[in-house]
Amino acid sequence: MGPRSLTVRVLLLATVWYAAALVTIAVVISALYRQGAERAFNDLLRAQLYNVINSVSIGDGDSLSGSPSLGDLRFSQPETGWYWLVEPLGNFAAAPMASTSLGTANLPVPSTEETPFDQSYERFYGMSDEFGNRLRVAETEVILDEGGRAARFRVSGNLISVEEEIQAFSTRLYAALAVFGFGGLLVNGLAILYGLKPLDRARRALEAIRGGEAERIEGQFPREIEPLANEINALIDSNRRIVERARMQVGNLAHSLKTPIAVLLNESRVLKKPHGEVVKSQAEAMQAQVASYLNRARIAAQRESVLARxxxxxxxxxxxxxxxxxxxxxxxxxxxxxxxxxxxxxxxxxxxxxxxxxxxxxxxxxxxxxxxxxxxxxxxxxxxxxxxxxxxxxxxxxxxxxxxxxxxxxxxxxxxxxxxxxxxxxxxxxxxxxxxxxxxxxxxxxxxxxxxxxxxxxxxxxxxxx
The missing domain is CATH 3.30.565.10 (Histidine kinase-like ATPase, C-terminal domain)
Structure with a gap:
């Protein structure tokens, strides 16, 4: 049935909900940031791709010519995963062009059925190069002259940079959420304890009643607890009236028996022995019983009173x-x-x-x-x-x-x-x-x-x- 303490229940439920909410927020924000980072990475590759396209043309001797300058040293450093590559298509039998970073290596081309072009005749896909780098490749095909000669343009970037950025962001995000979550749980716990404090005051008031130190629940309580306090006070008053009524009934019965008992005691004195002694002993026992029940009725009425000292x-x-x-x-x-x-x-x-x-x-x-x-x-x-x-x-x-x-x-x-x-x-x-x-x-x-x-x-x- 769960913890019997209301405070523990509320704190437990609030903590579980708060922790679940923070975990959900962390996962959602991380996923959104990853999507944004990958989209930005694709935009960067697209921009580099069109820089290469604008820098390459068909020169003398029907060969590809141009010197793309992408402003990034990683395209000139070997095995970095940052490459550009221009490959003639169809009957265009020119030699391909590639960045210094690619060297003599080559990048495989996936089929269009596996990775189709989009409406802008672009496609993005992932792969690994010969050096173990995980790449993201942007590709398109462009017609270079009126003769219909075309070439495939590709620019790749190393995904390690994106992963490092996402990892750094996630680390900072989780640290911030952890600090915020711990502080939030602390404030939430204090708020719950403060909100439930009137219940503790009500409990102490009930203990004072049971301990004989008070007769009613006294004090100001919130609107949610005040009806409960009023009902308990009404129950105490009702119980007191019931006890008083029972005490009065017992007292009336005992008083009504005192006179007949006194008559029996007087008559026992004139009766002959042993009958007189029997009547006397029984009448005295009845008198003791009546006195005992009168005392019990009086005690029942006085024992809960703070005046009994x-x-x-x-x-x-x-x-x-x-x-x-x-x-x-x-x-x-x-x-x-x-x-x-x-x-x-x-x-x-x-x-x-x-x-x-x-x-x-x-x-x-x-x-x-x-x-x-x-x-x-x-x-x-x-x-x-x-x-x-x-x-x-x-x-x-x-x-x-x-x-x-x-x-x-x-x-x-x-x-x-x-x-x-x-x-x-x-x-x-x-x-x-x-x-x-x-x-x-x-x-x-x-x-x-x-x-x-x-x-x-x-x-x-x-x-x-x-």
């Missing part, structure tokens, strides 16, 4: 301080590798996520819980690659830890591996849901100390955006 340091310090008070027999260590981090999420969601993990770690830790916060490495799997920054939060305890199959069970909603401990079994599933709603990631593994290690990837905000 939460500083990491004060929230984490407050949570660890509370856990130290609630668990005085255990040590809580907070390590923030990059101070000043800002989460792109609501403070309530961050507190619920970290709080659930801290409570779980404190419940099973032997004596120590460590919280580490830092910027995640680029290229993390399982997260949105369009966001510019992700924050990694790890919480480790020195408790008994979990086996891989136990980790799978622990992440299921409502599952409790240790029934002796208090809780509803919803904490870890809530953490997973919140991180997923913010397009992050959550996982459990065994810590180096042997306990449980919880790792969170949550969306962050770059300092420029913050």
């Amino acid at each position: 939460c500083e990491a340091d004060p929230v984490l310090e407050r949570l660890t301080r509370v856990m130290r008070r609630l668990n005085p027999d255990k040590e809580f260590e907070l390590d923030v590798a990059a101070p000043g981090l800002v989460f792109a999420m609501e403070q309530q969601d961050l507190e619920e996520t970290i709080g659930n993990l801290l409570e779980n770690a404190a419940r099973y830790a032997a004596s120590r819980v460590k919280v580490a916060v830092g910027v995640a490495a680029s290229g993390e799997e399982g997260v949105d690659p369009a966001r510019r920054q992700w924050i990694e939060v790890t919480i480790e305890d020195d408790g008994p830890g979990l086996e891989p199959d136990q980790i799978v069970e622990a992440l299921k909603r409502g599952r409790r591996l240790d029934e002796s401990k208090p809780g509803t079994g919803l904490g870890l599933s809530i953490v997973k849901e919140i991180s997923t709603e913010y397009q992050g990631a959550f996982g459990l593994s065994r810590a180096i100390s042997g306990g449980l290690r919880a790792r969170l990837l949550l969306p962050g905000v770059s300092k420029d955006a913050a």
Whole structure:
């Protein structure tokens, strides 16, 4: 299907077309110049031919006489390929005349069937002499007197001079076209890159939207791109309305269930055991589910907003301080590798996520819980690659830890591996849901100390955006 980059496609097509056009121009100009040079060469031979004709006549003793002076030394130098030759025809038995350059050599005469005369009774043809020169010959036949005696007049020129001239012209032409072509391709490439630059701005605007740094495509765009930007903004608004409508429907449903659930909880207190305990536990589970879906609806409405911001340091310090008070027999260590981090999420969601993990770690830790916060490495799997920054939060305890199959069970909603401990079994599933709603990631593994290690990837905000 070709390159996926629009810039590469346009540059490639423009380069191919430009190169093909330059090659075609070079070939056409070279051919036209060759035709012109050969025509000029023929005109030169014709002029020399008629100079010879005007210089030769029948003298005393019925012999050919005259001394053609063509003004070219090559006609007097041997083996140059520049010759003139006058040969009697028919019953005219005079001796032929030839230029000094021809010497005792002779030039063969092609048949008129092979090379006929034109309307001016002239003909031009090519041949090679005895010395290997490629010749161009101009020939005509002229009646010299009233008695009808005639002679064949021929003048030849060496084609090497024409070929050298054509070669020199072609070399200069190709060099000029190469320089012009390279410059043209450079200018053409810059023009294409400049023309496609608004598309790059549109791409960056979309990245800013996906990264939570903007809510719409802003800025001025060319007329060809502006309709696309408007349609994308309209699509974003439509999607936001759909999400808001769904959130409202979920919220209305959840609120409508809160009162019946509260009634069930009140009635469970007056029911006899064990029926009262069953109704109470199920009503509490329903209440937790309703709260969870309310939170998910709220997160869905807020996660794409640039207003969802939460500083990491004060929230984490407050949570660890509370856990130290609630668990005085255990040590809580907070390590923030990059101070000043800002989460792109609501403070309530961050507190619920970290709080659930801290409570779980404190419940099973032997004596120590460590919280580490830092910027995640680029290229993390399982997260949105369009966001510019992700924050990694790890919480480790020195408790008994979990086996891989136990980790799978622990992440299921409502599952409790240790029934002796208090809780509803919803904490870890809530953490997973919140991180997923913010397009992050959550996982459990065994810590180096042997306990449980919880790792969170949550969306962050770059300092420029913050």
